[in-house]
Amino acid sequence: MNHALPDVPCYLNGEFGPLAEAKVSVMDRGFIFGDGVYEMVPVYGRRLFRFDAHMERLERSMAKLRIEAPMTRAEWLAIARQLIAAVPADDQWVYLQVTRGVAPRNHVMPPDIAPTVFAYSSAAQLLTPEQRHRGVSCVTARDFRWERGDIKSTSLLGNVLARQISADAGAAETIMFRDAHLTEASASNVWIVREGALLGPPKSEHVLEGVRIELLRELCEECGIGFNLRPIAEDEVMSADEIILSSATKEVLAVTTLDHQPVGHGALRGKPGPVYARLYEGYQRAKLLQSI
Ligand SMILES: Cc1ncc(COP(=O)(O)O)c(C=O)c1O
Structure with missing residues (x-):
């Protein structure tokens, strides 16, 4: 099995940079508790498939966990498009993740912390x-x-x-x-x-x-x-x-x-x-x- 990370850019908290170099805090609640949500949106011919339905589910998942939406659908779309443009393959999978953010370790949901927002796109691994x-x-x-x-x-x-x-x-x-x-x-x-x-x-x-x-x-x-x-x-x-x-x-x-x-x-x-x-x-x- 190939464990090399794809050589693609990612988006992390407002910035774009190489996926392999992106870093988050070890105190991120995603790392400590798995306290986050995600989506995987397929891309065909460089276009997103059923994007709104994926966004609706992301919004539902965040609401159920009381994580405030960190940005609008239009902002997600702009980020996804920028990531897709940087990947050579026409068919891709866009991965989006929002965690509750960084705070001292405590099971109780800390109020008012900024969510950690992460996204990247890579070539789709099609079935044989x-x-x-x-x-x-x-x-x-x-x-x-x-x-x-x-x-x-x-x-x-x-x-x-x-x-x-x-x-x-x-x-x-x-x-x-x-x-x-x-x-x-x-x-x-x-x-x-x-x-x-x-x-x-x-x-x-x-x-x-x-x-x-x-x-x-x-x-x-x-x-x-x-x-x-x-x-x-x-x-x-x-x-x-x-x-x-x-x-x-x-x-x-x-x-x-x-x-x-x-x-x-x-x-x-x-x-x-x-x-x-x-x-x-x-x-x-x-x-x-x-x-x-
Ligand atoms: C546990 C589980 N059920 C169902 C699905 C199918 O959902 P979707 O059609 O949105 O990919 C997934 C997708 O990854 C999943 O992880």
């Missing part, structure tokens, strides 16, 4: 054609994370532990269940297909409200595919016709093996299914039409 063509393997685990998965927090230790379960098994993601019901994966939302409809768990504090949830609702409507958010029992996942992951970096991705068993039925067993194929196609159209 092989992963697109064959789909990926996943494993399952109990969802042992905290009960505020709705906040896109930099406190990601639960997600890191969850992801490592699949990494150790050579799999792409860890699909999690709480009380025998589907929540999400370590860094993706999870969908199943049954009787031709796309089903995902309802919005709750156990699941991040992925920006792709509304996008998939729109794509299903466009394609005439049923769409429903409702509690999904573990055995419905195990016997689904298709399983699909969604995230900013994976777009939509077919899961073709779950816990070493092929997903699906009949001739399509273990292969990406027809609903995935239509959603992937729709997603590619949306990228062209909806990036700014």
Whole structure:
């Protein structure tokens, strides 16, 4: 694995400079407590995809943690555009992070401190054609994370532990269940297909409200595919016709093996299914039409 930092500029508290040289205080509450929020916004052809939806979620996450918005959407947009312009690749991922800021160590939220604001953009690490063509393997685990998965927090230790379960098994993601019901994966939302409809768990504090949830609702409507958010029992996942992951970096991705068993039925067993194929196609159209 390559651990070299990308040779790109970053934005930190009002200034631009090389990412590898940027420094924050060791007393930053992001470092001490994981007290911060973040976003990952995909960029296609140098244009930001669903930027407003990512900003809305960032604002929601900050409000839930009582971190005051450090700047306006227009200011974020200007910073993102400047970072994108400095990266050679046309397809990129913009990472934005706001922590509560620097203060003496105390769990209580200190009033009136300035948030630490950080952002950079780097070349997108696209999935291989092989992963697109064959789909990926996943494993399952109990969802042992905290009960505020709705906040896109930099406190990601639960997600890191969850992801490592699949990494150790050579799999792409860890699909999690709480009380025998589907929540999400370590860094993706999870969908199943049954009787031709796309089903995902309802919005709750156990699941991040992925920006792709509304996008998939729109794509299903466009394609005439049923769409429903409702509690999904573990055995419905195990016997689904298709399983699909969604995230900013994976777009939509077919899961073709779950816990070493092929997903699906009949001739399509273990292969990406027809609903995935239509959603992937729709997603590619949306990228062209909806990036700014
Ligand atoms: C835990 C978790 N759930 C879901 C998602 C998908 O969200 P989005 O579609 O906004 O990338 C992510 C994205 O990184 C995530 O980390």
